[in-house]
Amino acid sequence: MKIVLDAMGGDIAPQNPIGGLKLALDALPQIEKFYLTGPTDLLKRELDHQKVGQRHRIEIVEATQVVEMADSGLDAVRKKKNSSITVAVNLVKSGECQAVVSAGHTGAAVTAATLMLGRLEGVDFPGIASPMPNENGVCYLLDAGANPDAKANHLVQYALMGSVYTRHVHGRENPIIGLMSVGEEDYKGNDLTKAAFTLLRKAPINFKGNVEGHDIFETPLDVIVCDGFTGNVVLKSCEATAKIMFKWLKKEIEAKPIRKMGALLAKEAFRTVKKRGSYETYGGSPLLGLRGTVIIGHGSSSPIAIMNALRVASEAVEHQVNPHIEAAIASYALSHV
Amino acid sequence: MKIVLDAMGGDIAPQNPIGGLKLALDALPQIEKFYLTGPTDLLKRELDHQKVGQRHRIEIVEATQVVEMADSGLDAVRKKKNSSITVAVNLVKSGECQAVVSAGHTGAAVTAATLMLGRLEGVDFPGIASPMPNENGVCYLLDAGANPDAKANHLVQYALMGSVYTRHVHGRENPIIGLMSVGEEDYKGNDLTKAAFTLLRKAPINFKGNVEGHDIFETPLDVIVCDGFTGNVVLKSCEATAKIMFKWLKKEIEAKPIRKMGALLAKEAFRTVKKRGSYETYGGSPLLGLRGTVIIGHGSSSPIAIMNALRVASEAVEHQVNPHIEAAIASYALSHV
Numbered sequence: 001m002k003i004v005l006d007a008m009g010g011d012i013a014p015q016n017p018i019g020g021l022k023l024a025l026d027a028l029p030q031i032e033k034f035y036l037t038g039p040t041d042l043l044k045r046e047l048d049h050q051k052v053g054q055r056h057r058i059e060i061v062e063a064t065q066v067v068e069m070a071d072s073g074l075d076a077v078r079k080k081k082n083s084s085i086t087v088a089v090n091l092v093k094s095g096e097c098q099a100v101v102s103a104g105h106t107g108a109a110v111t112a113a114t115l116m117l118g119r120l121e122g123v124d125f126p127g128i129a130s131p132m133p134n135e136n137g138v139c140y141l142l143d144a145g146a147n148p149d150a151k152a153n154h155l156v157q158y159a160l161m162g163s164v165y166t167r168h169v170h171g172r173e174n175p176i177i178g179l180m181s182v183g184e185e186d187y188k189g190n191d192l193t194k195a196a197f198t199l200l201r202k203a204p205i206n207f208k209g210n211v212e213g214h215d216i217f218e219t220p221l222d223v224i225v226c227d228g229f230t231g232n233v234v235l236k237s238c239e240a241t242a243k244i245m246f247k248w249l250k251k252e253i254e255a256k257p258i259r260k261m262g263a264l265l266a267k268e269a270f271r272t273v274k275k276r277g278s279y280e281t282y283g284g285s286p287l288l289g290l291r292g293t294v295i296i297g298h299g300s301s302s303p304i305a306i307m308n309a310l311r312v313a314s315e316a317v318e319h320q321v322n323p324h325i326e327a328a329i330a331s332y333a334l335s336h337v
Numbered sequence: 338m339k340i341v342l343d344a345m346g347g348d349i350a351p352q353n354p355i356g357g358l359k360l361a362l363d364a365l366p367q368i369e370k371f372y373l374t375g376p377t378d379l380l381k382r383e384l385d386h387q388k389v390g391q392r393h394r395i396e397i398v399e400a401t402q403v404v405e406m407a408d409s410g411l412d413a414v415r416k417k418k419n420s421s422i423t424v425a426v427n428l429v430k431s432g433e434c435q436a437v438v439s440a441g442h443t444g445a446a447v448t449a450a451t452l453m454l455g456r457l458e459g460v461d462f463p464g465i466a467s468p469m470p471n472e473n474g475v476c477y478l479l480d481a482g483a484n485p486d487a488k489a490n491h492l493v494q495y496a497l498m499g500s501v502y503t504r505h506v507h508g509r510e511n512p513i514i515g516l517m518s519v520g521e522e523d524y525k526g527n528d529l530t531k532a533a534f535t536l537l538r539k540a541p542i543n544f545k546g547n548v549e550g551h552d553i554f555e556t557p558l559d560v561i562v563c564d565g566f567t568g569n570v571v572l573k574s575c576e577a578t579a580k581i582m583f584k585w586l587k588k589e590i591e592a593k594p595i596r597k598m599g600a601l602l603a604k605e606a607f608r609t610v611k612k613r614g615s616y617e618t619y620g621g622s623p624l625l626g627l628r629g630t631v632i633i634g635h636g637s638s639s640p641i642a643i644m645n646a647l648r649v650a651s652e653a654v655e656h657q658v659n660p661h662i663e664a665a666i667a668s669y670a671l672s673h674v
Contacts, residue, residue: 072524107520145519148527182482182569183444187409190485190566213573217581229527232519233567234574236550241578244554248613252606259606265599269589276585 003313004035004097007043008066008084009104011300014038014046017103020306022052027307030314035097037063037084063087073107077115085109089116092292099313101284103297103306110146110287110296117292120322122329125150126289127158127228128296129165130235131282136220140166141180143225144285145232152195155179155225159205160328161288162223168319172222178211180226180234186210192227200225204332242277246270283308286316288325293317340650341372341434344380345403345421346441348637351375351383354440357643359389364644367651372434374400374421400424410444414452422446426453429629436650438621440634440643447483447624447633454629457659459666462487463626464495464565465633466502467572468619473557477503478517480562481622482569489532492516492562496542497665498625499560505656509559515548517563517571523547529564537562541669579614583607620645623653625662630654 005021007014014036021034036043040062047058065083067076077086085104089112091097102109106128114126127143142158143150150158159177166175179197181189188210189197200207211224216238226234253263263270275281283305284295293316297309316322342358344351351373358371373380377399384395402420404413414423422441426449428434439446443465451463464480479495480487487495496514503512516534518526525547526534537544548561553575563571590600600607612618620642621632630653634646653659 070522072522107525148519180570182485182566182573185407185409188444190564193566213570213575213577214580215577216574217577227527229519229530230567230570233517233550233571236519237553237571237574238550238578240550240552240554241575242582243551245579245582245610245614248610249606252609253603255606259603262599262602262604263606266590266596266603267599269586269592269596269600272589273582273585277582 001031001314001317002033002035002097003031003099003101003310004037004088004091005306005310006084006088006100006102006104007036007038008063009102010297013104014043016301016303017306018043018046018050018052019303020301020310021058022050023303023307024310025052025054025057028311028314030318031310032057034058035091036060037088039064061087061091067105067108069105071105071108073105073111076105076108077112086112086116089113093117098317099293099295101295101297101306101309101313103299103301103309106145106296109294113287113290113292113294117290120289120291120326120329122326122333123157123289125154125157126287127161128285128287129162130231130285132216132238133276134216134221135218138170138282139216139221140223141216141226141231141235142223142288143228143231144235145228146287148227148229148232150192150227152192152199155196155227156199156203157289157329158225159200159203159207159223160332161325162225163205164324164328165286165288165321166222168321168324169315170222174206175222176208176220177205178208178215178221178224180224180230181210181212184210184212204335246274280305281308284312286312291322293322338368338651338654339370339372339434340368340436340438340647341374341425341428342643342647343421343425343437343439343441344373344375345400346439347634350441351380353638353640354643355380355383355387355389356640357638357647358395359387360640360644361647362389362391362394365648365651367655368647369394371395372428373397374425376401398424398428404442404445406442408442408445410442410448413442413445414449423449423453426450430454435654436630436632438632438634438643438646438650440636440638440646443482443633446631450624450627450629450631454627457626457628457663457666459663459670460494460626462491463624464498465622465624466499467568467622469553469575470613471553471558472555475507475619476553476558477560478553478563478568478572479560479625480565480568481572482565483624485564485566485569487529487564489529489536492533492564493536493540494626494666495562496537496540496544496560497669498662499562500542501661501665502623502625502658503559505658505661506652507559511543512559513545513557514542515545515552515558515561517561517567518547518549521547521549541672583611617642618645621649623649628659630659
């Protein structure tokens, strides 16, 4: 298996992508070759600096440009044809690599992948499946930002793709799908979710119905489908809440020495919860629905997060998620002719 | 000032509404009379049971029906004309009371208030302004659920109403308004927010632009406008995240005696943060845009939350929020003829 890593993607690049690669060289023997895209000299220096070994498993592919956060996704792809993300996607398009991992500009990665790789047969829009920590393991929020103006039939495709992904990658026999809404009662929602609800109930999935915020964490669910605007806003709001709770707790704890001492005794509890809620543990979010495996990492990905994103990429390839998605969508389409 | 309390509204009713009333009798002398709606006998028994005094300031108005969570908002209003919420709203409509407070079925309260009181001149849709704990005080998420299929011009009306509310009730000189979106860059969003962005930039408000999850808590903002679907989902996701963090922390802390001891020493820190994030502190969310003051409480409102909701109601009446909203909307409409 060959996987390409956008070595310039993320807030701390190329340091963290290369740090992640270094970890992956040991942890992920199933990946025979890692491609890195970015300015060759810079990447070579960083590989030397971090004393990365096993150089026969690493190949640098020159990319002179870097997408900046201020670039729009479409502009980035159109105007920076030699950026680290477009060069990386090109390696998947040409078949040289089976998957691409990027922790860079999400809009640029989604746009580059969609335009350059194309969609799987029967898929109208790709969707980002963002893993959330659930008491029963992990629950994917799908779509978390690729398709902010989704239509009801896109949500059905997300449900089908999410079912396939969790069945094949996580071994869920009958993945449970929820629809993000404003109440659990069937009649609640907006025009989009009401239309999607009707379609989802008839789709060949294990549809649980409408779900709400608390279900993300507490209810046995494998996938929650929603439009990309809602998913992105939910994802960022949850992250922000967790962050501010810890910030406020820290401030209150530091206000008195006795509390500080107490917190010190309980610090492992804080660490465990922080880790449980961290994107670092999950690594990356698969962008489902395209002709090629694409994994989107968090902008502030650490080396461990990058390593886990590479692991997620290898799992999607290994379990042949894409052929299974095409089969599921085709079978659904046939039953609706 | 006379305020009516839906004594059957909320998960624990009439106990908590009456508990809240008992606190309010002492804490809110500006309210000369409290009306309670619900079954007279039941409410009398509960008043006696809780030993509520100052009976000359309390008037019970008989309402035989109770809206259940399974009722749809419209059904509740149409079919239960003698429910505690419709009777309560009627007292505002007739002018006997200046404000209504309910912690019951939000959809029923919004529907009853909208249909029975009618909208303020120039307002297309009412919006729920839900207070969120912000490092600079409080930031209102508007709309948090009244209008799940909002149009761009509704979001402008929310911005105008939110400006008026925070200026007059919280004394903000130049309230700062954000637009909930999927990125801070101007071009990001969905079709709705992009259209709203253009209108908001030209509106007579202090518009900060697109904001994201972390801005709710960390950025000096007075109001974040969004459609009611997004607002409701964000509100519930934030609540759910805070709840699960505490639950997981508790579980981890209880796993080892040393951690338990530590947490005991730091318990005041936990309490302070919990309180800071609690809806109880804020009491209720004003439903802005109607001919009458309507305050929506959280379904699981405690007596303190109910008391604070009554306080919020009295403040909205005292500061004449509604006449100011009409003036602001009229002035905006004139400038756009």
